[in-house]
Amino acid sequence: xxxxxxxxxxxxxxxxxxxxxxxxxxxxxxxxxxxxxxxxxxxxxxxxxxxxxxxxxxxxxxxxxxxxxxxxxxxxxxxxxxxxxxxxxxxxxxxxxxxxxxxxxxxxxxxxxxxxxxxxxxxxxxxxxxxxxxxxxxxxxxxxxxxxxxxxxxxxxxxxxxxxxxxxxxxxxxxxxxxxxxxxxxxxxxxxxxxxxxxxxxxxxxxxxxxxxxxxxxxxxxxxxxxxxxxxxxxxxxxxxxxxxxxxxxxxxxxxxxxxxxxxxxxxxxxxxxxxxxxxxxxxxxxxxxxxxxxxxxxxxxxxxxxxxxxxxxxxxxxxxxx
Amino acid sequence: xxxxxxxxxxxxxxxxxxxxxxxxxxxxxxxxxxxxxxxxxxxxxxxxxxxxxxxxxxxxxxxxxxxxxxxxxxxxxxxxxxxxxxxxxxxxxxxxxxxxxxxxxxxxxxxxxxxxxxxxxxxxxxxxxxxxxxxxxxxxxxxxxxxxxxxxxxxxxxxxxxxxxxxxxxxxxxxxxxxxxxxxxxxxxxxxxxxxxxxxxxxxxxxxxxxxxxxxxxxxxxxxxxxxxxxxxxxxxxxxxxxxxxxxxxxxxxxxxxxxxxxxxxxxxxxxxxxxxxxxxxxxxxxxxxxxxxxxxxxxxxxxxxxxxxxxxxxxxx
Numbered sequence: 001x002x003x004x005x006x007x008x009x010x011x012x013x014x015x016x017x018x019x020x021x022x023x024x025x026x027x028x029x030x031x032x033x034x035x036x037x038x039x040x041x042x043x044x045x046x047x048x049x050x051x052x053x054x055x056x057x058x059x060x061x062x063x064x065x066x067x068x069x070x071x072x073x074x075x076x077x078x079x080x081x082x083x084x085x086x087x088x089x090x091x092x093x094x095x096x097x098x099x100x101x102x103x104x105x106x107x108x109x110x111x112x113x114x115x116x117x118x119x120x121x122x123x124x125x126x127x128x129x130x131x132x133x134x135x136x137x138x139x140x141x142x143x144x145x146x147x148x149x150x151x152x153x154x155x156x157x158x159x160x161x162x163x164x165x166x167x168x169x170x171x172x173x174x175x176x177x178x179x180x181x182x183x184x185x186x187x188x189x190x191x192x193x194x195x196x197x198x199x200x201x202x203x204x205x206x207x208x209x210x211x212x213x214x215x216x217x218x219x220x221x222x223x224x225x226x227x228x229x230x231x232x233x234x235x236x237x238x239x240x241x242x243x244x245x246x247x248x249x250x251x252x253x254x255x256x257x258x259x260x261x262x263x264x265x266x267x268x269x270x271x272x273x274x275x276x277x278x279x280x281x282x283x284x285x286x287x288x289x290x291x292x293x294x295x296x297x298x299x300x301x302x303x304x305x306x307x308x309x310x311x312x313x314x315x316x317x318x319x320x321x322x323x
Numbered sequence: 324x325x326x327x328x329x330x331x332x333x334x335x336x337x338x339x340x341x342x343x344x345x346x347x348x349x350x351x352x353x354x355x356x357x358x359x360x361x362x363x364x365x366x367x368x369x370x371x372x373x374x375x376x377x378x379x380x381x382x383x384x385x386x387x388x389x390x391x392x393x394x395x396x397x398x399x400x401x402x403x404x405x406x407x408x409x410x411x412x413x414x415x416x417x418x419x420x421x422x423x424x425x426x427x428x429x430x431x432x433x434x435x436x437x438x439x440x441x442x443x444x445x446x447x448x449x450x451x452x453x454x455x456x457x458x459x460x461x462x463x464x465x466x467x468x469x470x471x472x473x474x475x476x477x478x479x480x481x482x483x484x485x486x487x488x489x490x491x492x493x494x495x496x497x498x499x500x501x502x503x504x505x506x507x508x509x510x511x512x513x514x515x516x517x518x519x520x521x522x523x524x525x526x527x528x529x530x531x532x533x534x535x536x537x538x539x540x541x542x543x544x545x546x547x548x549x550x551x552x553x554x555x556x557x558x559x560x561x562x563x564x565x566x567x568x569x570x571x572x573x574x575x576x577x578x579x580x581x582x583x584x585x586x587x588x589x590x591x592x593x594x595x596x597x598x599x600x601x602x603x604x605x606x607x608x609x610x611x612x613x614x615x616x617x618x619x620x621x622x623x624x625x626x627x628x629x630x631x632x633x634x635x636x637x638x639x640x641x
Binding site: 058084087090091092095098104106107108109110122170 | 532
């Protein structure tokens, strides 16, 4: 078993609102080992992004609050850490890239300047050295003609190119873990594939781990070794990628997999896309039972009475369901 | 924001030409030279820069070339219109208006620019602290700004001048002391608008994704403000600053009029304008030229501010 880099234990990130506590992340356990790619999937509003931001402590407090749990980074709990110490971990140890490459770059600086700034922030480099480093990073993420493009502004880049720049910025301090928060959602399919491939390449070259947050099951199948399925602030299933797609145990996971659009089937049988009925429940004071209960086909009395525990159903395969 | 104004590389003829001709050897412009190139495209701003340059040259070198004394009283030639002897005419004491305006312009411009710098630096600092800290500190600073906005300025000015004029005069000399006091008073009472503006800008920009991205990559709060937020908030601040120059020039004339500013024998532009207002029906040239000097200065500074804002915003294609 490889060394565990990130170990989230029983994390609860709640938000205080006028209507009460929103339990966005409600007691999740998740770990990432050195060099592995872990997918975190679930639909909008299930707490994926809050989990990612909690790790880097990018949650605004208030209204946010760590209600319970630990975020262990190489054995050290990040939650009580002061902001100055967090700044040293950000980018150097854990880096993050966001969903929106169009707005994640500062419009008034050249891309080279922005990469150089990240480099200079963490290492003592001269302006010239940092700019050379920026050219090198742009070359690494396959931006054509990097020596010239380094002086261009973000608006002169396309969406896919900007996401490459974001990756270059995130990679520039050679972090051990890259959190990618829906890195391909805003891009079109061909660019998505290129970006995923680039992330894999970076991962192999620098030997880092990736925590890939997405709602695209196809992306997960393509890139991850292990998958964590989240629903309404809870982990409902965790499994190696083959087990998850071959033998999904939780009704929610099954629904997710069935709702993947399939070009071949749709064309042949004129089959309608199968959606999971209903919407994510409110995270305000949730009922005690299984949170998927009111959308579940197999719901029984036990389901609404209490939260089912996470049980092991195969090697490394856990599911939070009574069935 | 950035995404809403997508500009393709080829839309810029300058870059496009460079790509076609010699892609590898294109010299990278420094940001300052690039801004200057873009500023030059703004015709009004370039024209204004020229006119303001002329005004500055005139007030700096004019008194050396136009050697008519500013306070030579000649009742035989009072309230005369423009002539070869007095190109801008004379005032009610027969003093040469051109000489007085050239001399007074030095003080008016210096006061305007210095007071603007004071107002902007105080305003930006307070606005940035308020915008970044939010909560109690923000509330307190904005309450302070409201307080200053609500305070009747004149009684406050009287008090400050009564308290500090003599000690400043003895320390910096009569003119220097009055200059420092007036700049401090005008700048100190005009920071609130800039502070509110900067705070509002910071509140909106700090929620943008690129600020979060900077934070995620380990930028401290100070670094976020100085490197990422303020450069994006520059446009409105520059515009406010140019308006402040104008307001300071006018505020100085109010003070001079009340006898609280420079002594009456120093003919700042505002002072000349106020002196001229009583005879505007029989000698309009007097007020007209003083007013024109203020008007031209303020107008050109505004246009230059406009050009600067465009030149410093890389999203605009110029």
